[in-house]
Amino acid sequence: MAWNLLAGLLIGFAYLSFIILVAGLAFRLYLYAKTPAPLKIVSTPGPKTTGGVLTRLAGDALIFPNLFQADKALWAGAWVFHVCLALVFFRHARYFLYPVPEWISDWASPGILMGFVLPIPALYLFWRRLALPRNLFISGLPDYISLMLIILIAATGMLVSYYARVYLVDVKAFTLGLLSLKPVAPPAHPIFLAHFFLVCLLMIYFPFSKLVHAGGIFFSPTRNQRDNVLQKRYVNPWDKEVGID
Amino acid sequence: MTSAKVEFPELAPKNGILPVPEMNEGISAALTCHPCKVKDMRAIALPTERVPDWQNKAVEKLRELLTKYRSLQVYLDICAQCGACADKCQFYLGTSDPNNMPVARANLLRKVYRYYFKPFERFTGGEAEAFNDQVLQEWYTYFYQCSECRRCAVFCPYGIDTAEITMAAREIMAAIGVATKYVTEVVAKVYERGNNLGIPGPAWIDNCQFLEEELKAETGRDIRMPVDEEGADVLLVMPSADNFANTDTMMAYGKLFYHLGISWTTSTYANEGGNFGLFLNYRNMKKVNKRILDAARQLKVKRVIWGECGHAWRAAIHTDTLSGPMDFLDPPHPVHICQFTADLIKRGAFKIDKSANDDVLVTYHDPCNAARAGSLLEEPREMIRATCNKFIEMPRDTIREKTFCCGAGGGLLTDEIMPIRMAGGRPRAEACRSTGATYLATPCAICKAQLPEVMKHWKVDTRVGGVHDLLSKAMIL
Ligand code: SF4
Ligand code: SF4
Numbered sequence: 001m002a003w004n005l006l007a008g009l010l011i012g013f014a015y016l017s018f019i020i021l022v023a024g025l026a027f028r029l030y031l032y033a034k035t036p037a038p039l040k041i042v043s044t045p046g047p048k049t050t051g052g053v054l055t056r057l058a059g060d061a062l063i064f065p066n067l068f069q070a071d072k073a074l075w076a077g078a079w080v081f082h083v084c085l086a087l088v089f090f091r092h093a094r095y096f097l098y099p100v101p102e103w104i105s106d107w108a109s110p111g112i113l114m115g116f117v118l119p120i121p122a123l124y125l126f127w128r129r130l131a132l133p134r135n136l137f138i139s140g141l142p143d144y145i146s147l148m149l150i151i152l153i154a155a156t157g158m159l160v161s162y163y164a165r166v167y168l169v170d171v172k173a174f175t176l177g178l179l180s181l182k183p184v185a186p187p188a189h190p191i192f193l194a195h196f197f198l199v200c201l202l203m204i205y206f207p208f209s210k211l212v213h214a215g216g217i218f219f220s221p222t223r224n225q226r227d228n229v230l231q232k233r234y235v236n237p238w239d240k241e242v243g244i245d
Numbered sequence: 246m247t248s249a250k251v252e253f254p255e256l257a258p259k260n261g262i263l264p265v266p267e268m269n270e271g272i273s274a275a276l277t278c279h280p281c282k283v284k285d286m287r288a289i290a291l292p293t294e295r296v297p298d299w300q301n302k303a304v305e306k307l308r309e310l311l312t313k314y315r316s317l318q319v320y321l322d323i324c325a326q327c328g329a330c331a332d333k334c335q336f337y338l339g340t341s342d343p344n345n346m347p348v349a350r351a352n353l354l355r356k357v358y359r360y361y362f363k364p365f366e367r368f369t370g371g372e373a374e375a376f377n378d379q380v381l382q383e384w385y386t387y388f389y390q391c392s393e394c395r396r397c398a399v400f401c402p403y404g405i406d407t408a409e410i411t412m413a414a415r416e417i418m419a420a421i422g423v424a425t426k427y428v429t430e431v432v433a434k435v436y437e438r439g440n441n442l443g444i445p446g447p448a449w450i451d452n453c454q455f456l457e458e459e460l461k462a463e464t465g466r467d468i469r470m471p472v473d474e475e476g477a478d479v480l481l482v483m484p485s486a487d488n489f490a491n492t493d494t495m496m497a498y499g500k501l502f503y504h505l506g507i508s509w510t511t512s513t514y515a516n517e518g519g520n521f522g523l524f525l526n527y528r529n530m531k532k533v534n535k536r537i538l539d540a541a542r543q544l545k546v547k548r549v550i551w552g553e554c555g556h557a558w559r560a561a562i563h564t565d566t567l568s569g570p571m572d573f574l575d576p577p578h579p580v581h582i583c584q585f586t587a588d589l590i591k592r593g594a595f596k597i598d599k600s601a602n603d604d605v606l607v608t609y610h611d612p613c614n615a616a617r618a619g620s621l622l623e624e625p626r627e628m629i630r631a632t633c634n635k636f637i638e639m640p641r642d643t644i645r646e647k648t649f650c651c652g653a654g655g656g657l658l659t660d661e662i663m664p665i666r667m668a669g670g671r672p673r674a675e676a677c678r679s680t681g682a683t684y685l686a687t688p689c690a691i692c693k694a695q696l697p698e699v700m701k702h703w704k705v706d707t708r709v710g711g712v713h714d715l716l717s718k719a720m721i722l
Contacts, residue, residue, distance in 0.1 A: 028322065035315040038527070039563050043395075043404050044620045044646045060402065069647075070329035070400035078327065078402075128328075133268055135328045137343045138352065140372040143326050208365040213403055216323035221316045222404035227620055230577065233565040238313055244531050 007185040010197065014178060017200035024207025025215060032219035038236040046227030053226055057218055074128070081121035087114040088154070095168075095175050115161065118154045122147055142209055149202050156195035166192040251276065253668050254341050261640045261679025263672050265332040266341035273342040276665050278389045278425035278657075285426070288433035289529055292422030299421040300376045304361050306420040307413070311362070316409040321358045323403055324348060330397040330407070335649045336390050339668030344387045347397035347407040353383050354414050381423065388414040389425055390665055392655035393524065394613035399646050408618075411655070416526040424525065427659035431521040432529050435536070440485035440517035449513055452488045460496055464722055468503040470495070470511075473544065477510035480541050481582070482518035483552025484690030491693050493710060494553055497717035501586065504722055505594060515540035518557030519690070524656035534560055535568045547575045552582050553711050555612030555654065555689035558619040581615075583688055583712060587624035590631045596721040602633040605708075607715065608682035609638065610673065610696065611648035612689035622646070625688055625712045632719040643676040651687075653695035670699030678705045686712045 047053050059065055064082075067075040091111025094100045126147045129139040160166045170187035177184040186193060205211065218224060251273065254266045283293040296302055311318050331346040332338065343349050352372065357380060359366045359373035367373040374380055391411040398406035418424060434443035444452075453470035460468040471477060479502070487495040502509045515536040522530030541549050551561045561579045565571050571578045589595065607629055615621040622645050629636050643649055652669030673696070677685055685700075685707045687693065696709040 032315060032319050035312060035318050037315040038313060039566060041316060041406060041409065041618070042620075043398055043406070044617050045622065046620065060404070064402045066400055066404065067327070067329050067402040070333065070402075074327060074329055132328070134331045134343065134346060137268060137270075138326050138328055138331065138346065138348050140326070142366060142372075208363070210323060210325050213323035213325055216319050217403045219315065219319050220323070220404045221319070222398050222406050229562050229565070230579065233569055233571075234563075236566050239531070239566065242528055242531055244528065244535060 003188060004185070010186060010193065011178070011183045013200055014196070017203040021203035021206055025212065028207055028212050029215050029219070032216060036237045037221045037225070038238065040225050040229040040234050041221050042225045042227040043222040044227070046225070048226060048228055050226065053224055057224060060217060060223055077121045077124045077128070080117070081125060084114040084118040084121065085150070087111050088118060088157070091115070095171055096179060098172065098176055112161070115154060115158055119151055122151045122154065126151070146205065146209060146211055149198060149205065153195060153198045153202065156191050156198065160189065160192045160195055164189070164191050251664050253339060253664070258675040261643070261676040263338050263675050265338065268343040269341045270343055273340040273345065273390060273665060274386055276390070276662050277386050278427060278659055279661050281424040281426050281429040285429040285433040286422065286424065288436055289429060291419050291424065291429070295422045302421050303376055303417050306417045307358065307361070310413050310416060314409065314413065316406060317413045320351070320405045320409060321355050324351065324355070324405055325402070327402065330401050330405070333397050333400045335396070335652060335672045336392070336665065336669045339652070339671045340390070340665065344383065345390055350387050350391055351405070351407050351410040353380070353387060354410050356380070384414050384418060385423060388418070389657065392613065392650045392653065392657050392669070394650035394654055395617045396613065396647065396650065399617070415524065419526045425656065425659070428521050428524050428656040432525060432533065435517060435521070435533050439512070439514050439536070441519050441521060442485045444485055444488065444516070446513035449488060449511070449516055453511070456492060456496055456499065459492070460499060464500070466503065466722065468499045470499050471509060472511050473513055474508070474510040475544050477508040477544060478547050479507055479509040480544055480546040480549045481509055481511055481552055482515060482537050482549060482557065483511070484519050484554035484557060485517045486690040486694060487552060488516070491690060491711055493714040493717065497711065497713035498552065498582070500717050500720065500722065501713065504720065505589065510544060510546070512540040512544060514543065518551045518554045518561065520556060520560035521656060523556055523560050530560060531567045534564055538564065538568045538571065541574065548580065549574060549578065550580050550582050550585055553688035553690065553713060555614030555691060558621060559614040562619055581619070581621055581624070583621060583624040583628060586713065586716065587627040590628060595716070597632055597719045598721055599632060599634045599719055601719040602715055603635065605633070605684035606635045606637060606682045607633045607684045607686055608636070608677060608680045609644070610651070610677070610685050610687040610692060611644055612687055612692050613648055613650040613654055615688060616648050617646055625686070628712050628716060629686060632715045637680045637682055639676040639680055643672065649673045649676065651692040651695045652699060654691055658691055658695055666695060667699060667702045670695060671703060674699050674703040674705050677707055678703070682707055685709045686715060688712045
């Protein structure tokens with residue numbers, strides 16, 4: 001009885017967190033998109049063409065060139081961290097798709113490997129915050145929370161995959177049930193439940209925290225504008241309101 | 246609010262690069278600019294003293310700016326607090342005060358933003374603080390220890406430009422009647438006299454005549470320094486300091502146009518290209534900018550050219566947005582004098598004897614505003630290469646888009662914060678020292694006022710001057 005109640009609550013919580021993630025993120029990105037950029041403030045040297053802007057943004061999202069210039073050790077930590085996150089994320093597609101497409105099975109092994117690697121850069125980033133005085137100075141609770149959440153999620157994830165294994169069949173029944181809106185009880189496996197619960201927490205936390213940098217980066221005016229202000233008149237939508245002509 | 250005596254840490258530079266200092270919290274907290282004067286605030290349509298109910302007014306202003314500036318909204322949200330920018334600001338490097346780390350500076354505004362606009366983050370323990378007297382004091386101190394130079398943005402993985410945050414904070418403070426004497430006084434002078442220095446029209450004309458005589462003595466020719474001449478081809482808006490402090494640069498403009506046979510003029514209504522509105526609020530930036538196009542219309546010129554001034558160019562590139570359209574002028578517009586001259590040099594408009602500059606080893610300082618906020622990177626270098634045999638660049642991470650601010654941009658060129666200026670100028674001074682250059686060329690009047698003091702203070706034996714000064718010496722009339 002108690003288990004049914006708990007299962008029900010968890011399922012409800014899962015849907016709720018997913019809705020918060022999607023709606024929250026959509027709202028924030030919509031807010032960024034609709035807020036005007038009054039003046040061009042392209043970071044020099046800036047791209048002149050739309051293609052150039054797309055290349056710059058792709059580079060920013062994939063290889064963090066500015067960070068590389070700024071601090072090689074931090075770059076290495078952050079880059080490995082994000083690559084691991086991405087691969088682990090893709091690996092989870094196999095739990096949500098039936099049948100599993102071949103290209104996703106192909107990603108399985110690097111995904112697993114990255115699951116093991118993930119805690120290393122995560123702990124390194126955590127260590128930096130505590131051990132380097134300047135980083136300690138700027139770090140606040142949210143910075144520790146987000147890293148801690150990810151570290152715990154990775155740890156519980158590795159546990160259920162290798163040491164205290166949870167039956168894949170049960171997991172799939174659960175996830176596919178969630179997806180098809182015909183939820184069934186999750187596997188009654190405490191570590192799996194913890195893993196799942198922490199992921200839900202992360203989803204809720206995401207749109208309200210600095211983690212929105214994941215989508216927000218594409219709205220950064222210094223990075224997504226063209227450096228053509230001398231060639232083409234740029235109009236500030238609220239300039240008229242200022243009332244000086 | 247006078248400058249306290251502060252000892253900033255001793256640092257031993259290596260190959261022109263300053264090591265990153267350990268933090269000294271609050272070491273520069275007492276170094277604040279003098280507060281604004283009633284008459285200046287009145288002249289620029291701002292509250293003459295801190296308004297009653299200022300907390301709420303400030304939060305309302307922040308709310309307004311959040312809907313007007315994507316940069317502000319996005320940058321307040323997405324900073325990962327990664328710390329990559331922490332050691333990139335010349336004011337942190339020079340002072341070692343952690344609030345001069347760009348991220349920490351931005352956090353001074355971010356914590357207020359979180360308190361009023363991000364209740365969730367407050368609830369999860371995010372650093373949040375109500376806007377109180379102490380926070381306002383921190384803002385006033387540290388947002389006026391930032392020169393809005395944008396260096397931090399070059400190193401931030403998301404391109405977070407702390408200058409945008411500083412500008413927002415200053416705009417909010419201005420709205421509640423809190424601003425510095427220097428910045429507001431300069432803007433007020435522009436409205437009264439047409440230029441940042443408050444030079445009255447007759448004195449401007451006098452100076453121009455004096456320079457004509459100088460040129461006559463030097464070259465034996467009748468080189469003119471025209472003022473308010475209707476129908477001239479070019480209106481030159483320069484930093485007003487060129488007219489009496491950087492006179493070599495000003496005379497170089499005169500020689501240049503004389504040689505080209507182009508008629509030009511300055512305007513006593515807008516004899517200033519610089520725009521301190523940029524360092525205060527949008528409204529005043531727009532108003533100052535408008536004067537230039539008004540003068541252009543009045544004098545019926547065909548083009549406006551901006552002289553050797555960094556923040557003038559930063560504002561100038563937005564002229565079309567702020568005061569345009571500019572289509573009553575001949576394209577391309579706006580034009581910087583270095584672009585204009587470099588182009589003519591390439592087209593062979595000058596006979597140049599480079600050896601005239603053989604007495605100096607030249608290095609080039611990219612003014613933060615011209616380079617990072619105005620994309621002016623190549624043209625001044627082309628000019629130097631075309632006019633000098635001996636040119637040496639400063640270390641790679643201190644030039645072009647990674648240049649250091651001279652330490653007095655963004656409205657900081659004021660004597661009461663001299664220790665901040667000297668500390669902030671130190672990274673530039675050391676980079677310069679490492680080249681052994683004897684002449685540091687730079688197209689910016691703020692840099693030309695600040696850097697000689699910085700060089701003297703740090704005992705670097707380098708003269709500071711304009712880029713056109715070099716052409717002036719090398720060109721054969
Ligand atoms: S804009 Fe310049 S002065 Fe201001 S925080 Fe960034 S690097 Fe420092
Ligand atoms: S580099 Fe950018 S993201 Fe990192 S702390 Fe500085 S402003 Fe924030």
